[in-house]
Amino acid sequence: MTGIGHQAEGDVIRTFPFPADLAVGGVGMQIGPMGTDHRWHVDAPLHRVHRIDFHVVMLFTGGPVRHMIDFAEYEATAGDLLWIRPGQVHRFSRESVYRGTVLTMQPGFLPRATVEAAGLYRYDLPPLLHPDPAQLAALHAALDQLRREYEDTETLPSGLHTAVLRHSLTACLLRLSHLAASAAETSRQHADSTFTRFRDAVERGFPTNHSVSAYADSLGYSRRTLVRAVRAATGETPKGFIDKRVVLEAKRLLAHTDLPIGRVGVAVGFPDAANFSKFFHLHTGQTPVAFRAELR
Structure with missing residues (x-):
């Protein structure tokens, strides 16, 4: 690939484009086996945090594999699927062996109606999916068919080959979208309404409010009720849930911007830079x- 990754102003994580020159026939997708030599670009630092501007779907036939997406660690094993969307930061694990099928897709390869129907930009959906046996068999069949169409460049003219690929890819993505939406709905159905209200309040208020009591008061719950609900839904305390959200935002700002450390602290509710550094070190083990510096 001859192009280079690009950086937006103030962005310290490199963004790598879809490797169109590596795709069969130059189409806007690739599918094939995972391998240690697979990379988006000759300069792509697979074992360092980086960003891609295309979709990646990995269906695993082995594991366990640990993979970081948006600063959260996910562990996948045989039969699991990871879906990384454009703009998300991620990092491959040096310790994990990636086995299975990987599908990559350029955002503009499919028509807008298909993109919307398949929910390709539903960043609220979970990246790690656990298909049941029937869903897994259907996904394997759909991906195998897509791979055969992708590799067959002899039986159809170029234009028809691309059209068939779009149809086959659409079928795969609609299955994936249904699986992701079903997983999210199941999660929502199991979430206690008390926790849901607390989670939404934290999402709105974490830049300035880190107090469990303040959230409990504003929502009309006792502290004990809130503790029970959050622990049942997440296994964490309300304070742990708030702190995790604050740490995630701090990591995003440290990674994506060149804001001074003190300004990052202020943005997540720490007017004093020293207190922010102590908080961050306590929760991450790093200043x-x-x-x-590790990301640069």
Whole structure:
């Protein structure tokens, strides 16, 4: 590939484009076996945090595999699927052996109606999916068919080959979308309404409010009720849930911007830079400066 990754102003994580020159026939998708030599670009730092501007779907036939997406670690094993969407940061694990099928797709390869129907930009959906046996068999069949169409460049003219690929890819993505939406709905159905209200309040208020009591008061719950609901839904305490959200936002700001450490602290509710550094180190084992330096 001859192009280079690009960086937006102030962005310290490189973004790599879809490797169109590596695709069969130059189409806007690729599918094949995972391998240690697979990379988006000759300069892509697969074992360092980086961003891609296309979709990646990995269906595993082995494991366990640990993979970081948007600063959250996911563990996948045989039969699991990871879906990374454009713009998300991620990192491959040096310790894991990636086995299975990988599908990559350029955002503009499918028509808008298909993109919307398949929910390709539903960033609220979970990236790690666990298909049941029937769903897994259907996914394997759909991906095998897509791979055969992708590799067959002899039996159809170029234009028809691309059209068939789009249809086959659409079928795969509609299955994936249904699986992701079903997983999210199941999660929502199991979530206690008390926790759901708390989660939404934290999402709105975490930049300035880190107090469990303040959230309980504003929602009209006792502290004990809130503790029970959050622990049942997440296994964490309300304070742990709030702190995790604050740490995630701090990591995003440290990674995506060149804001001074003190400004990052203010953005997540710490007017004092020293207190922010202590908080960040307590929860990550690194100082904000060390975390940022590791990504560069």
